[in-house]
Amino acid sequence: TGFDSLGGALVLVFFSLVLCVPSFGQNFGWSSAPFIGVLIGAIVSLFGLIYAEKRAENPILQGSFMARKAFLLSVAALFLTQGLMQANMTNIIVFLMYTQPENTIISSYSISIMYIGMALGALLLGPLADKREPKLVLTFSLLFTGIGCGLMLLFTENASILILALSLGILGFGLGANGTIFMKVALSGIPAEKAGAGTGTYGLFRDLAAPFGVAVFVPMFTNRITAEIAAGASDAAAAVASIRTLAFAELICIAAGIAVVQLLPRIHKKGA
Numbered sequence: 462t463g464f465d466s467l468g469g470a471l472v473l474v475f476f477s478l479v480l481c482v483p484s485f486g487q488n489f490g491w492s493s494a495p496f497i498g499v500l501i502g503a504i505v506s507l508f509g510l511i512y513a514e515k516r517a518e519n520p521i522l523q524g525s526f527m528a529r530k531a532f533l534l535s536v537a538a539l540f541l542t543q544g545l546m547q548a549n550m551t552n553i554i555v556f557l558m559y560t561q562p563e564n565t566i567i568s569s570y571s572i573s574i575m576y577i578g579m580a581l582g583a584l585l586l587g588p589l590a591d592k593r594e595p596k597l598v599l600t601f602s603l604l605f606t607g608i609g610c611g612l613m614l615l616f617t618e619n620a621s622i623l624i625l626a627l628s629l630g631i632l633g634f635g636l637g638a639n640g641t642i643f644m645k646v647a648l649s650g651i652p653a654e655k656a657g658a659g660t661g662t663y664g665l666f667r668d669l670a671a672p673f674g675v676a677v678f679v680p681m682f683t684n685r686i687t688a689e690i691a692a693g694a695s696d697a698a699a700a701v702a703s704i705r706t707l708a709f710a711e712l713i714c715i716a717a718g719i720a721v722v723q724l725l726p727r728i729h730k731k732g733a
Contacts, residue, residue, distance in 0.1 A: 463518035471510040472521060476669055478503035480676050487680035526651060526659045534725050535647040536666045538599070541718035542606055543639050544670025546632060546711060548678035549610075550575060552704070553625065555683060559700035560618045567622050575629035582637025590642040596725045599642050603722065605635030607715045613708035618697040640667065649728050682707050 481499040489495045514520040526532060554568045561567065582602065590598045609632025615624055647663045648656060682703050689699030 465514070465517040465519055465521040467513045468510065468517050468521040471506055471513055472665070475503060475506040475510050476665075478506060480669070480672055482676075483673075484676040484680050487684055522662055522665075523655065523658050526655060526662055529650075530724075531649055531726055532647045532663070534721055535643045536663075538718045538721040538725075539639070539643050539667065540670050540673060541714045541721065542603055543636055543643070543667075544672075544674040545678055545714050546606060546610065546636060546674065547671040548674040548682075549613075549629065549632060549711075551675055551679050552682045552707060553629065555679075555686075556616070556700050556704050557625075559686060560620065560697040567625065570622055571625040571629050574626040575633035578630040578633025579637035579640075582634040582639075583641050584637075586634070586638030587641030590645050590728075593729070595642050595646050595728050596722050599639065599646075599722045599725075600719055602635045602638035602642070603715055603719050605631055606639070607635075607712060609633070609635060610708050610711040610715060613711075614705055616701060616704050618701055643667070646725055646728060649726075678707060678710070681710070 478499050482496070482503060485493070485496040485499050510522075514522055514524065550572050553571060557564065557568045582605070586598060586602050609628050609630070612624060612628035612631065616628075644660075644663055644667070648659050651659050685703035685706055686696075686699045689702050690696060694702065
């Protein structure tokens with residue numbers, strides 16, 4: 462009863478526009494009409510969403526659940542790491558299209574290994590957060606994520622499947638653990654009767670993290686390739702230069718994510 466239909470509609474509008482903001486800015490220009498249009502639309506829909514949720518009998522976004530340090534910091538770190546780094550799957554495909562256009566199967570193998578790494582990370586590292594302090598385990602898993610991104614600095618025009626798979630596999634191992642542990646932290650300390658709504662709210666942000674990463678890092682990568690080619694570089698050389706720039710940007714984001722994780726509240730009591 463009292464389903465928040467208006468809030469649900471505004472959630473769809475607002476977050477759809479948010480995903481457009483970074484890609485429109487990079488592709489059309491930060492002063493272009495399309496970018497300004499989606500930015501204004503996002504701001505207006507955000508205020509509308511806040512107003513609707515304050516008046517809703519059963520708000521679709523629970524403000525009391527979201528206005529917690531455990532949730533806000535978890536989502537911030539999630540977007541900085543989990544979301545942005547998953548764009549590497551798309552970027553590796555583009556990278557290989559420019560450097561090894563005759564070898565289309567190598568990207569499939571590499572990405573499959575990334576998914577295997579994610580599964581192993583969720584199975585092996587994720588459960589450790591039940592026994593050890595989650596932010597300690599998160600820091601450890603984010604280091605794996607950083608190593609995976611750091612290996613991208615070694616990519617060359619003739620990168621072998623070994624270095625590609627190693628990079629994505631280690632990256633996936635860290636990402637697989639992160640997703641499980643962030644949820645545990647975000648849901649910690651809430652009453653059982655609010656767990657369902659809390660899980661749904663966290664799930665919304667978790668599911669938005671990956672497309673947000675694509676919206677930020679895929680245009681950054683492809684536009685840099687276009688600029689390098691326009692400056693006279695070959696397709697392969699442009700892709701190598703762009704992937705290394707991307708790796709530096711991702712390492713900065715991971716460092717910021719680790720810093721945010723250190724601010725998370727403790728879940729396990731000392732000595733427990």
